[in-house]
Amino acid sequence: MFSKHLPPSAGLPRVLALDEAAAAELPAEVGLVHAGPELSGEFDAVVGYAAPEQLSSLFQHLRPGGRLILAHRAEPQALLDALTQAGFIHCLVESVSDFTLYRGERPPLGSSVTRVQTLASGPQSLTSDSRSGPLTSPFIFLLVTQTPNKPAWKLTSAEKLEWRAATVIDPATGQPTLLAFSSLLKAVAFMQAAILANTISGVNKVGKFRAEAAQTWALSFFLNPSFEDVRTLTLGPAFVIDPQTAVMGDE
Numbered sequence: 001m002f003s004k005h006l007p008p009s010a011g012l013p014r015v016l017a018l019d020e021a022a023a024a025e026l027p028a029e030v031g032l033v034h035a036g037p038e039l040s041g042e043f044d045a046v047v048g049y050a051a052p053e054q055l056s057s058l059f060q061h062l063r064p065g066g067r068l069i070l071a072h073r074a075e076p077q078a079l080l081d082a083l084t085q086a087g088f089i090h091c092l093v094e095s096v097s098d099f100t101l102y103r104g105e106r107p108p109l110g111s112s113v114t115r116v117q118t119l120a121s122g123p124q125s126l127t128s129d130s131r132s133g134p135l136t137s138p139f140i141f142l143l144v145t146q147t148p149n150k151p152a153w154k155l156t157s158a159e160k161l162e163w164r165a166a167t168v169i170d171p172a173t174g175q176p177t178l179l180a181f182s183s184l185l186k187a188v189a190f191m192q193a194a195i196l197a198n199t200i201s202g203v204n205k206v207g208k209f210r211a212e213a214a215q216t217w218a219l220s221f222f223l224n225p226s227f228e229d230v231r232t233l234t235l236g237p238a239f240v241i242d243p244q245t246a247v248m249g250d251e
Contacts, residue, residue: 001096002047003027004204005103006151007067013153014041016061018048018070029154045069049099052082059086062106071099076196090188094195139247140180140214140221141187142166143200144207145238163243166203167219167236176236178221184208186224193227200235208247217241 002025006013014031016039017023026032026047033043042063050058050070058068068088072079076093079102083091088104095101143166148159155161167176181187187206194200214221219239222230 001025001071001099001101002069004149004151005067005069005101006030006045006047007065007105008151008153011153013044016043016046018046018050022048022071027154042066052079052086052102055082055086055088059088059106064106065108067103067105069101069103071096071101073098074100076100076102080192080196090184092188092192092195137182138211140182140209140211141184142181142207142209142241143179143187143191143203144205144241145202146205146243149204161243163205163207163241163246164238165207165241166200167239168222168230168233169236170220170222171233176219176239178217178219178239179225179230180214180221180223182224190225190227194231197227197231199227199231207241207243209245210247213245 002022006015006026012029012031014033015026016033016035017026018035020034023032023034033039035048039061043061043066044063045067046058046061047069049072051072052074055068058070062068068083076095079100080091080093083093083102083104086104087107089107091102091104093100093102145164145166147162147164148155150159166179168179169175170177179190181190184206191200191203191206194203217239
């Protein structure tokens, strides 16, 4: 439950485990630290079973850009609200067995939570909803199912990554169309709504691509749709896309 949400890291991520159950689930390839009265430094991730009342104190244990990955028995919307009120960004929640997993990141240095939240709901920065039109942003983001579902540092050289991007059927053409976004924040906001509505499953990554790559795709795309815009549309077949064409290392 926790390990698949660990953040990308160039080296071994330093992870604070709040309890033994969470620690037991983590892979050996992490710098594991058990919770205790005398903790020093900041962590790439904090994982464990914890109530939202602990969010403020746990925030202080994360490095800027670090990720909090918790589980608790509560309604998803309540946990999502608690994360955003505590100052976390890139928040996600999902039901896992009897628990709700809730995840958020400490804003990076120099960022403003208010500015980040404004960006998530602001006007789109791309100007076309199909590959034939001009793109005014250098990047585009897709909702991707990655196989195998592992962080980059855990993949072996023998394992081949496969990426399949989510699509919906365009009612005007009857053809599959990619769900695309002009920022990571917009993609996460859409996916969060889809998870809460139990509409889209299997997506485990947001892929980032340069605009030039998007122009080569065989499918058109819906740009920055709200979840309400497409929730009644039929899901299309997943679109196979080469992960080597993506921008790696800064998600």
